[in-house]
Amino acid sequence: MFKSICAFAASSLLLASASLHAATDQGVIVIKFAHVVADNTPKGQGALLFKKLAEERLGDKVKVEVYPNSTLFGDANELEALTKNEVQLLAPSLAKFEKYTKALQVFDLPFLFDDLEAVNRFQKRAKGRQLLRAMEDHNIVGLAYWHNGMKQLSASKALQLPADAAGLKFRIQPSSVLEAQFNQLGATPVIMPFAEVFDALKNGSVQGAENPWSNLYSKQLHTVQPYITETNHGVLDYMLVSNPRFWYSIPHQVRTELEGIIDEVTFEVNRQAEAANQADRARIAAATGTQIITLSDEQREAWRKAMQPVWQEFEGVIGADVMKAAQIVNRNKRD
Secondary structure, eight states: OHHHHHHHHHHHHHHHHHHTSOOEETTEEEEEEEOSSOTTSHHHHHHHHHHHHHHHHHTTTEEEEEEOTTSSOOTTTHHHHHHTTSOSBBOOBGGGGTTTOSGGGGGGSTTOSSSHHHHHHHHHSHHHHHHTTTTGGGTOEEEEEEEEEEOEEEESSOOSSGGGGTTOEEEEOSOHHHHHHHHHTTOEEEEOOGGGHHHHHHHTSSOEEEEOHHHHHHTTGGGGOSEEEEOOOSEEEEEEEEOHHHHTTSOHHHHHHHHHHHHHHHHHHHHHHHHHHHHHHHHHHHSSSOEEEEOOHHHHHHHHHHHHHHHHHHHHHHOHHHHHHHHHHHHHHHO
16 A cells, blocks of 8 residues: 555656656657737747747757647636646737736836837846746746837827827726826726727727737728827837746757747847838828827927826836836937
């Protein structure tokens, strides 16, 4: 009886240990990469490029399975699945990590970064790189930042100064910072799935939203929003993440090769995202029925000053050091 109990305990420990390590298929490391968008998006193309390069260079060691369009896990359960090692790679939007770390809310703060180049500088410097490791206690490790683009404000009326947004309802992602952002403007934030935004804007149940140019055009939101203010007030980015116990269980030489591939893929994803945003802005500008409003330096500064109470509200939870590092990249650009 004692031997049976010991044997059962030993087998249980082996199974538990195996579940924390790289899944293998006849000696090949299997990496399941799940995401919630289509293959033809920058994120979708990034996942396919990662698969292509990994299998070309490490085909006898690595097999990558890509699951687009929530076919394996969706928004509601993908991160929980990652912590259980049921999927090995995800690329959720940064706003999705609020439950695991407050520091990443820095990317939601309005008018904190001047532009995408400032975001790039922050993400490449020490503090931005540290944030990739901020969730390891929750079995999540960041491997790279992937861009979607800078956000613009669309609305049923022209938004040139902060007071122009008062009284309007704006669709937002679930984010306490984004709620505070619109509350600060005297507007009403409405949490809503992205799939419902077009109809909500069309029927007037919300009057505005914030999106990169590629989202505005791909979902034809500009056709139901007569005004788009080019605010570049925040960034909509993704973080490529894995389960750290899985990731660090990959043999060092293989993991180093995969990390190099991720660097290549990240460059291409970000290049595609920027190209898509520029092209879609041009398409919207050429379309009839939508006016693009460009802010003057003075108007943009008025928005920034109006939003600074939001920075102060969240400084304690995000971290003064993180916010200072974000502001330094802007100052360096101006010098």
